[in-house]
Amino acid sequence: MVHKVRAVVAREKNAPVSVETILVPDPGPGEALVDILTCGVCHTDLHYKLGGITDDFPILLGHEATGVVSAVGPGVTEVAPGDRVILNWRAVCGNCRACKKGQPQYCFATHNATQKMTLEDGTVLTPALGIGAFAEKTLVAAGQCTVIDDDADPAAVGLLGCGVMAGLGAAINTGEVKRGESVAVIGCGGVGIAAIAGAKLAGATTVIAVDIDPRKVAMALSLGATHGVDSSAEDAVEAIRALTGGFGADVVIDAVGRPETYKQAFYARDLAGRVVLVGVPTPEMTLELPLLDVFGRGGSLKSSWYGDCLPSRDFPMLVDLYKQGRLDLDAFVSERISLEQIEEAFHKMHQGTVLRSVVELVSADELVEAGA
Template identity: 70%
Template sequence: MSQNVRGVVAREQGKPVTVETVVVPDPGPGEAVVKIQACGVCHTDLHYREGGINDEFPFLLGHEAAGVVESVGDGVVDLEPGDYVVLNWRAVCGVCRACKKGKPHLCFDTHNAAQAMTLTDGTELSPALGIGAFIEKTLVHSGQCTKVDPNVPAQVAGLLGCGVMAGLGAAVNTGQVGRGDSVAVIGCGGVGDASIAGAALAGATTIVAVDTDPRKLDWAKQFGATHTCNAREQDPVEFIRSVTGGNGADVVVEAVGRPETYKQAFYARDLAGTVVLVGVPTPDLNAPEIPLIDYFARGGALKSSWYGDCLPSRDFPMYVDLYMQGRFPLDKFVTETIALDEVESAFDKMHSGDVLRSVVVL
């Protein structure tokens, strides 16, 4: 029997979100209904509201979530009611060409729930990243539920569902930062700070944080930045070179998604260094003009990082365990906890740079 619950909906591009009654069906084959305990407010949700992802309005927003499985559909064998889970948007299929090559972290055909959640008038909702978690209960594919230690607070655990994992994985998985490496991170919001924390965890000895906001640079120090550069006052490329022996960084993570900052990342790396693009560009942006000879002359690697190239079943429990051991500072990402009807004000705070992460607690 379907349930009526409260959820945050973006009905029109650029318009304030509203809390509405959402109809959640019983789980069908391979599906699960999860009672949400907490969900982070991610910039991707704002992208959806602004039409920067697609125009399939209305959207059910929210995706960085943790909660408890309430019910499961037929054929679900590795999940049961009562399981404590972090939701993910990479429920691997196991049969696509990436999965068959032994690279499930690149799965090209990830699963979502087959049924739609709707408004009370029957209008189908498009769940953000196939999840839709600014809601009391949501319907997902069972593969989108990753079981973790139930002792970790939901407002902390849920952040692994997107932003923290994207930044952390950009450094550790995509950039393959290792002991003794030098790392620069351009853009020190939640994703950038997660890259800094990941680089510190991996053993990088020089970690440069670059931003234009002094508050964000102060935050970056809490996650392990050894040097900071205010890009309004100093040339980031020259600064990064100055603290890396004149060479540039081994790995540069671009966490902004702008042509200008990507060009800085390109020239701030060492000759055989790696650039990782994890900042999400809007569809109207083009690559910066860089002479082709400079691509050839520098060698190294230019990579894009999708979801931090993570495998949720492997990575989420591991980083929860590291948090519980006091070795990974997940709690430092939470600036404030808010109610479901405060998501719109959280978007405003995100715009002004007043928060690292607002987290909805239900």
């Protein structure tokens, strides 16, 4: 059986997206069909729209999602129809060299659904991050589904599917922030503020938010940062050192991903401190640092892929913390919108006026019935 559903499609590079009817097949071996409840509008979707990730248009956008499994294919044991799930793009293979070393969070062979979703004329769609969740239904590999409790707001917990998890994980998993440490986060968009939340959750006592936009610094201060630095008005490195006894922070997280911000992170850390890069650079960017400084400052320089997240480990734990009131995921939901408002949401994202716009694929009443 083929399902006709509404979905948001980017047909060509840097063109407005459109809401269209697409065809989604029933699941085959190892696959799951998911009814989407909510999906966050992530910067990665904007990168797809602008052609920054692939030229393989048309693209079915959306990936930061919660849903309910409606059907599974042969051989699927991870999930069953009726399960509430968060979708992820790290479907662990279990057989690659990372998995065999006991490091599945670095799985090098994550997989997606084998069958293709298409436009009505048969044109094959490229699903964003192998998910494609700006749609009423989507088809994914069963391993891309992580079962969670159904009594949490899907709009909030669905953000763990990408950006919020990337920031939380950059602090907790990659940066390994410890109780009593100092942490500076450069860039206070959704990922950066999630890193601030992660540092606070891990027990950091000094959490410094740095951004060139004072509005974002103010938002970071309201969401857990202990100090703010407007780097359009003062030198970020000197400000971070001044707030840490002149030494620099134990951990500095670059949530922007530019050579300028990485150099700030590098020089704003204490000796033997850790630098974590979670902001995604563009292909043409290069970095030059004195090699003697790399040697002389010691410590570690790390890149954080998806917050070094293992969905089966991290999602249920973080959902529990959210339900206990210890992790305020609701604060990341700036607005709830429809599929037709996604183009406007991209504009707001570019302006920096929202942390996350979240598409609700079902009505408020239906969300209540679904357990939200």
